[in-house]
Amino acid sequence: MPDAKRTENYRGDHIPKRPLEVLEFIIQSQEKGVLVEKSFAINVIRVKEIIKRPRVTKIIESGTNVLGVFHLREDLIPLVDLPGWLGLESEKPGDVVIVTDLGDNLNGFVVHSIKKIHHLSWDNVKVPDKIDRNQSEFIAGIISTEGRLIMMLDFETIFAELSQSEIKYDISRFEPMYFAKREEHTIMVVDDSVFSRNYAQRVFTTIGYQVVTAANGVEALDMLRGGTRVDFIFTDLEMPQMDGGELLATVRHDRDIEDIPGLIATSLTNLVTLQEQQDESQRAGQPKILAKKDMFTIIETIDDALGVDPNELPSQWDSYGKEG
Incomplete structure (x- = not known):
């Protein structure tokens, strides 16, 4: 009987989980004089393309983490220093740019290197209770794979903060x-x-x-x-x-x-x-x-x-x- 499944504790466990593809990238930082590589990820559906770091034109009154703008074919795109925005300092600047498409807004985010694409499911993304949403709103979740933790970032919220869209x-x-x-x-x-x-x-x-x-x-x-x-x-x-x-x-x-x-x-x-x-x-x-x-x-x-x-x-x- 169909009603047999309609129980109070039903949580849809038999429903196949949606596949998830994330692009893992690396950001380097100096911690107590030691160079450390940290793994982050972005949902592949947010990625338009990956390019080498382009030359940029400085813009007046841009935020401290907006390095300038660059041309990508017919588009003029702001370039963001993602390590700097995350508060991760490194002597070596990133030379790879992830171009994101966030609701028709194209942005370039500088990172140090691209590692790989992971084919997962949303079950692999955990949201620990200890994460304070008010302080870490840009964290979409934590992925545990291949013996390491990868922090998945919410690029929509990052873009909103960079452009002050929350008040606009x-x-x-x-x-x-x-x-x-x-x-x-x-x-x-x-x-x-x-x-x-x-x-x-x-x-x-x-x-x-x-x-x-x-x-x-x-x-x-x-x-x-x-x-x-x-x-x-x-x-x-x-x-x-x-x-x-x-x-x-x-x-x-x-x-x-x-x-x-x-x-x-x-x-x-x-x-x-x-x-x-x-x-x-x-x-x-x-x-x-x-x-x-x-x-x-x-x-x-x-x-x-x-x-x-x-x-x-x-x-x-x-x-x-x-x-x-």
Whole structure:
């Protein structure tokens, strides 16, 4: 019987874990006079290409860790001293640049060398409780492989801090979309990226929705089973511990929360890769996947799922008999 699986402790353990490809790179630092190599990683889907360190043009009033800008074909890209930003000092400057694509924002990050690509799953990424999110928001998780620890970085949050995007959210374009009836509904935003989580929260509250947040699927599930009442789940696709697909599949198997609708979003900007993810999600019977940057489409999808019609005009009789 299908209901046999719908137990209180169901966590989707039978669901195949999403594959994860990370690029391991090395940053050197001087520690007590000794040269130490530290391993870091970036999700491969964030990498546009890897190049040798280019010549740069200095820019006025750039941050201390922004070395300047360089041309990559038709694009003008800022070059960031990643070791310096991380507070790791080395006598030898890095000579390799990882060009990242973060929501249509191209950036170059200087590192010392590239080690290899690891083919893993999100189960390999751990988020230790001892990491203070307020102090280490750029840490996406820790990977243990081949007898060593690799720190996976959240480049979206790094970029946000470098550009001070946290205080420059483009929220004004959403302000005219405020609709009072949305205040009757609560959205749960689930995302391991601090920047993306905060941005979505700001957008949804601006247009009227109540919002609660969680940093990954496990935390979200614990909140839901602990009594947090929500009407919709807006979740990132790829997260450590439990990704968006696992979260929504697990919710569907829990009698107490099975009726909560959801939507998966991703930072993928490559149309081919995004289409592959959408096709995979459809085959698995999961909700459709939308790009995070398509926020207007996301809002329309959530409104439709919750029966909210912002174009609905108030009746002339709504105020009849009320004190004016």
